[in-house]
Amino acid sequence: MAKKKTGISEELREAINEAARAGAYEAYRNTAGAYVNYFKAMETLLYNYKKLAALVADEEGYCEVEYHAGRKTFAAGSKSAGYYEQKTEADIVEEMREEKRRQYRETKYGFERLERAINLYRDRKEFTVVRMYYFGEDYEGRPRESGKPYTWEELAFDLEEAGVLKGVKTACRWRNKIVNDMAVCVFGIAAAVSAATYRHKAGE
Template identity: 55%
Template sequence: MGKKTTGLITDEVRELINEVARETASMAYIDGMGGEVNYFRAMESLLFNYKKLAALVADYEAYTHVELQGRSASISSYSPSSGYTYRTEEDILDEMKRDKIISYHRTRARFEEIDRAVKLFAERKEFHVIRMYYFGEDAQGNERPAGAEPYTWEAIAAELEGMGLIRDAKSARRWRNKIVNDMAVCMFGKPAAVGVGTYRKERDKATD
């Protein structure tokens, strides 16, 4: 029989939650690269996925919901060391729930790190471009109608020009370059400062 009621967090699971919560978005990304990191592109990837992560962690119950389909009340499995073991449906659900809880807190820890960086830069004038280019919002941070075409740089520039902020698409791209580079340094630390500095010079030349 299971040792706990499905849905409750045991001390073991709580410790695992604490462990995965230490795994930050920046370290997870760098570890996954297995080599040289383009910090600008890394930050862009996090920004493009920011709204998706926010939606995922917004509903704990939905994220951690588990159910069995087409399974009998108990199953058996064989291990060379212990022979046959029998697991009830409750045992299986407990294990599935445990895995879902760990996954949720890992995802939430990564989202919260990105969210801190986003909020740190949210008052900067260049953040209008982040909203429009990466989040799919309008310049004021409002959700756009379903099915709206993604902003082009020309459309971004036109909307921000109407607010008296910039004059053309080139200026909008420069704003993007500046704030994303700065956010990358915030997220990834000292190693990003050198790489971002080099990339900023190269990218600015390309947009001149």
């Protein structure tokens, strides 16, 4: 029996689909009247950035479909229309492969949009917090030895030791600012409106 590998979670796929919308106006028009938490969507993408990078780097693995082809013939079609289309298992597996290729193109496009947004902010001071909190890297940009995410207290302590900032509140403020700015780059007009509303409520 054919087995399909999903590869990524539904939550992440939804964030990717949102990121892959073509153009800021389309994103705004499609979400008008509905509340979308673009900050949280951007956080989901950042948390999964390295996983996404690994996924799009391996197109063959992403599009792989497990199967045993050619053993059976399946009938597909509409009885009311009076026709049936004969499909071998190999035909069905090829359709599954094509769907995986479509998903891969969509995922890669969304990832490229994400990466462009990230690259715009790599030189900003706040980006250190992104690397440490979302990417699991230490202050020097190396993978953290423990493999565990930083707590805010740990992150603030390391950055205080390095003379970068002081206190958890400052670290969180840096995070909020840069994630909101990245969300605007990725999601467009609707995210800009959402970020402005959030900042107004937060008193930034």
